[in-house]
Amino acid sequence: MKIIVAIKQVPERDAPVRIDPAGTWIEESSLQFALNESDAYALEEALQLKEKHGGEVAVVSAGPERVGSTIREALAKGADRAVHILCDDLHSRDALGVARLLAAAIKPEQPDLVLSGLQSEDLGLGQTGVIVAELLGLPHATLILNVEKTETGVKVKRELEEGWFQSVELPLPAALSIQSGGNKLRYATLMGIKRAKTKEVRILTAAELGADSAPVVRMERIALPTKQKSTQMLDGSPKEAAAALLEKLKFEARVL
Amino acid sequence: MSGVLVILEDRGGRISRLSWEAAAAARILGAQRGVTAAVVGAQTEALAAEACGQGFARVVRVEHALLAPYTADGFALALEQLIRAESPDYVVFPHSYQVRDYAPALACRFGQVLISDVVAIGEGPVFTRQLMQGRFNASYRHTASGPCFVSVQAGAFRAEPADLPAAAPESFAPALDAAQIRTRPGEPFRSSAQTVDLAAAQRIVSIGRGIREAANIPLVEELARALDAELAASRPICDSGWLPIERQVGSSGHTVSPRLYVAVGISGAIQHLVGMKGSQCIVAINKDPDAPIFEVADYGIAGDLFEVVPALIAAVKAGKA
Numbered sequence: 294m295k296i297i298v299a300i301k302q303v304p305e306r307d308a309p310v311r312i313d314p315a316g317t318w319i320e321e322s323s324l325q326f327a328l329n330e331s332d333a334y335a336l337e338e339a340l341q342l343k344e345k346h347g348g349e350v351a352v353v354s355a356g357p358e359r360v361g362s363t364i365r366e367a368l369a370k371g372a373d374r375a376v377h378i379l380c381d382d383l384h385s386r387d388a389l390g391v392a393r394l395l396a397a398a399i400k401p402e403q404p405d406l407v408l409s410g411l412q413s414e415d416l417g418l419g420q421t422g423v424i425v426a427e428l429l430g431l432p433h434a435t436l437i438l439n440v441e442k443t444e445t446g447v448k449v450k451r452e453l454e455e456g457w458f459q460s461v462e463l464p465l466p467a468a469l470s471i472q473s474g475g476n477k478l479r480y481a482t483l484m485g486i487k488r489a490k491t492k493e494v495r496i497l498t499a500a501e502l503g504a505d506s507a508p509v510v511r512m513e514r515i516a517l518p519t520k521q522k523s524t525q526m527l528d529g530s531p532k533e534a535a536a537a538l539l540e541k542l543k544f545e546a547r548v549l
Numbered sequence: 550m551s552g553v554l555v556i557l558e559d560r561g562g563r564i565s566r567l568s569w570e571a572a573a574a575a576r577i578l579g580a581q582r583g584v585t586a587a588v589v590g591a592q593t594e595a596l597a598a599e600a601c602g603q604g605f606a607r608v609v610r611v612e613h614a615l616l617a618p619y620t621a622d623g624f625a626l627a628l629e630q631l632i633r634a635e636s637p638d639y640v641v642f643p644h645s646y647q648v649r650d651y652a653p654a655l656a657c658r659f660g661q662v663l664i665s666d667v668v669a670i671g672e673g674p675v676f677t678r679q680l681m682q683g684r685f686n687a688s689y690r691h692t693a694s695g696p697c698f699v700s701v702q703a704g705a706f707r708a709e710p711a712d713l714p715a716a717a718p719e720s721f722a723p724a725l726d727a728a729q730i731r732t733r734p735g736e737p738f739r740s741s742a743q744t745v746d747l748a749a750a751q752r753i754v755s756i757g758r759g760i761r762e763a764a765n766i767p768l769v770e771e772l773a774r775a776l777d778a779e780l781a782a783s784r785p786i787c788d789s790g791w792l793p794i795e796r797q798v799g800s801s802g803h804t805v806s807p808r809l810y811v812a813v814g815i816s817g818a819i820q821h822l823v824g825m826k827g828s829q830c831i832v833a834i835n836k837d838p839d840a841p842i843f844e845v846a847d848y849g850i851a852g853d854l855f856e857v858v859p860a861l862i863a864a865v866k867a868g869k870a
Binding site: 304310319388389416417418419420424433434436453455458459461462463464473474508509511517518522526527530531532534542543549 | 646663664665687688690695734736737739740784785789802808819833847853865
């Protein structure tokens, strides 16, 4: 099976993210970046499918030069090769603009399966994978925890709300958005890290892909959320704060 | 029609609660021109009857045998035809798992992008949605011509029946062919027997990533026991297999509203908040004073949970003695 995994580099989970002076994006200069979590699960699913059924796993990622480190991480974990769509304006493109880039890069590859993480931890739009499927004319399913190959295609476990699941069967080629938690993630081995250095990373530019970047939806401003509730912060030593909290729960909120 | 179309979702034969919240958002956008509601399925009579008399200018039954069970292909095809026929300015959806599955593809067919998971609508209209796991709000504007697709987050808009006379439902029969439905969905199932009923719990102590490793869970378990509370968790804890998925609170797990909800080491990503913000009293313990969990908490302790939780256990036990 030939599998393409679309991955995204995002600010590290606990990174101290600040809004830039213009209020239109975040300060990137001091940030550490990492592989988006659900994309890591998508990559894991792809690697496991390859281990069972053979074939090839390629990753594709759009973004500026720094994205190269996340691509290397994916290669170190076991992806065979990568396509880096070099573009500096990723966050000013809307989901359709990003999906057009990805779809243009994926299309000539003619993969059997296109996997992506369910949503990014920074923008959280949760739709790029579905739009890529639509642009490529592929059947798709979202919130997928497990993929099994069948004689005619794949059978996937899809998460529904409130603890329910369902199986969905799709013919190949198909596109799947992967939910986190379906597999145990692997770490890159030393050998993997070494090998990654020799693997192919093809660089494409947005211009080469000819993808239109005019957004239909524009993000105008970023701001801190306004508090909806007045939170009483309890200060002091842990012991003092704990005592104050119990007092409040008993006599103010009356929930104990 | 140039107005607002809201898609109401079927949840076990009734219109889902989130759909009524989407209808409230639709009314903000369509105050002058009125809101048309659509119900979609193989049998929509009961849903349409439920929608009638709820203040919609019109109720449209989008009905076809191939629309049950739900498939992304079926829903996208049927609603594409409805939207082309109606040409609304706005199409509003509840931000459910089902909508996330088909609405981005549907919007794409119109060269549009779904403005997803909206928490507020202001003058303009300007749509607010959250970024960075709830740490920031971002405002979005639709800058193209053509229909604007919007989905609304659970709990963000107050569902209120409007006061308009009921009109008889209309029917819309989409042209669908079985060959166009490429996926074959199976029956919904639960993964395992349920041993805990979080929805019925009066007190819940819930843990998140701040717990760092599975070996630390017994500490919070002890707090839960001392408070006579059920133990719950945010998604990453269940993803790691540290607690079973039946203890997961949030959009992918349970929605709970206990009298007391103690969030320990939970940052408060939006997916978690939608599952617990209806709790009567929320306590948050987190080392990061800027964590979004404090936005919804009644009481907060910004501190190291490994110091605060033992102190809290000691205080609870002392109070009981």
